[in-house]
Amino acid sequence: MIETRYLTKQYKDLIALDKLNLTIDRGDIYGFIGPNGAGKTTTIRILGTLLRPTSGQAFVCGYSVNGQAKHIRRKIGYVPDEFGTYEDMTVTEYLEFFAALYEIKGKERQRVIHDVLELTDLSYKRDAQVDSLSRGMRQRLALARVLLHDPDVLLLDEPASGLDPRARIEIRELLKELRTMGKTILISSHILSELKELCNKVGIIERGQLLFSGPVEEILAKARSHDVVQVKVREGTDRAVEALRAHDLVARADVIDGDVIEVQLQETAQDHSLVASFLHERGFRLLLVREQEIDLEDAFMKVTKGHVA
């Protein structure tokens, strides 16, 4: 549904996107993550036909953004990261206005507006002024707006930023519902833990380059490749650390909070069972052995190495 080939965007002497190759299939919920200034918004604005790429190609629903933007606009719904709302307009008027711009007419228009209001739980606000809505409601209204013309692809730039946890959960539930409706969704975000639950694929971008793109499980596995285990011994924590540091296959051993020792193994290590057996052989009594939990944040930090543009 979405494909970019060597997509490059240059602002004066800053290369915001550097030969980006991205493929998103129909029905994917693609999480697009990266630090500030990585080029997420730039990518999304190019796909949303608002920016021209400097070079390279991008296709949405088979249409090229160079020259076929007109066709793309009917197929996509774009929610910018920051957007204004019209003053002095009610929620219904707002949706009517955009429905009219999408050339949805008459009875059909009323039905569509009713449907999207139901879907986004905004029916009870239909007569409220748009600029009186809370941020969360505005965000839902923005989603309602882009659903009017039933687009195949949704481009959402940080839809959950600035929302409280409750509003975030509401947005997430809404997006899950859209997933079941078969939409292809590209969603950029800083809140990685949410993407993990929502997305089936993620892409990690930094300084305009795609560092990773693939299923969520794959990136978690990739991050886990350097095993970290935490152990706790009944007594002699310091001696245990000394002993572990001397081991060939141990890259690092440190005491973290309390008496827990965090051990990182060399890449050559088969699995982390050797830590337990090694300590056991040396006569330490183990109170705890656990594999460190890897989540998307760690994966993200690992893949991006913490560079911030």
Next chain:
Amino acid sequence: MIGGPVFLREVLAQARRPRTYLFQTVFLGVLVLGLIPMYAQAIGIGKSRLAEQARMLFEWGAYLQLIILTLIGPALVANAITEEKGKNTLDLLLLTEAGPWAIVWGKFCSRLYSLLFLLFLTVPLLFALLTLGGVAARSILITMAILGGFSVLATGLGIFLSTVLKRTPGVLGVSYAVLVAVLGAPKLAQLPPAQQPLVSPLLDLAYVANPTWYYPTASLATEWWVAPAWNVTAGLALVLLAGLALPHARELERLLDIRRALEAFDRATFLLLRPGRLLRRLTGGGAAAADDGPRADPRPIGVMNPIYWKETNVNTVGRFKTWWRMNLAMLVGLLGSYALFQHELSNIEFHKVVAAVVTGFIVLLPTIIAASTVSREREDGTLDLLATTPLDCATYVMGKVRGIGRNIVFLAALPFVHVIIWIVGGVLDPTTLVFFALGIPVATAASIVQGIFVSLLFPTTLRAIVAAIVVVTIEAALPLVCCVPSFNLPLMAYYMVEPSQGLATALGQGPQGSFTLAKLFACLFSAGTHLGFLFVIYSLIRSDFDRYIGRAA
């Protein structure tokens, strides 16, 4: 450093912007363009008449400068504080050690500096007149003092209003109203002629350039400084007030939000338009009174062009309440002018001037309104939302033209109302109506389209409005330079009421027939050129519409 750190920051920022120089060039350009015809006339005249010509040239140049300062001064300062408020950087500025006075003082100095610089640029031009004789160096210096004092007033006023009001266009509007009132006050208040120059810089200038106009009282010759002095004092006082107000900017902004009062006014006057409802309410049957407000009128979009709908129904002068208010103001203005000039009503010269002034508004207002539409959406961040819809150029431009057209329909109708009244009154020729009908609608549409074009070209509302004013000013100066009066609608309206004797003589034999022919010629010429202009501008917009509203083709 005289203006403190804020001053330095602003001046440096200005110096780096190429548009500062562009602005200065345009200013000088307009001035020179306006003066060329006078120079042209001055060539080939004897020495004694040359001096008189130089004096006239000097007078005309000084007025032109005053007009330009009035228009540009507020535009330079209008966004000084509103912009900081809009971007929420004001609170940050207030947290610094600078303190409110340092902030407003810095802004004031930097903007005043650019304005005085513009003024300074024209000094060589004026001194060139010395060589022709007829103008004393002292007069030039006094003129500079008067214009400089007025600049201080304009800048101080702008800073003050920018602090207490919310939106830049509001600041601009109020500034213009106040400055025009200052310039015209003595005439309106019918002060004795000897005192007029003391109050108004305009009449002060007139006095300096042409002392014989006034009763030659001994004191006036030495009291030219009164107007500049009070201008400077008032300007500085306003800066001081702005400093006082700055920490409370937000509360003041809310306090001065006159929307409530206006709405109450609408509610009170609205019923006048609905005699049926008024009658019902008076007879006590007003059960449905609750929904009586003018707000109850937002029309559903239906099959309307959505852009047209938004233009006429949402947050614009189009929402019925404001529309009604504007119409009322226009009507009051027209009737008020009749009351004010009751002795001139049967004089055709008066009607020529009224036609010119009203059509002047018809050009200026739609251009400015149109100039602020797109750029305001761009500033508000709603343009992106429009840009991702399939919206096309024709829908957009047509929607805007029809919408703005409808919003100003009463304004555009005003010359017709005036003409009809005085045709019935027997002062004007009935054919005038026909010529107005042919000429004015096309010119109005052309103004709107040129405003939209300006709005698409400039990123911020303020710049777009300033550009619109410059464009209209240049157009107004065109006939003087290129002898193309068609482009100056006020001038055309002037001639449509009564054509110039020269044209009439050239076109016909009998006195009456030739006049009609000359009027017809004037209005067809105007309509034709405006139509062509409209077409050219629209083609320009359409050729690159996608880029103008910020999207890929």
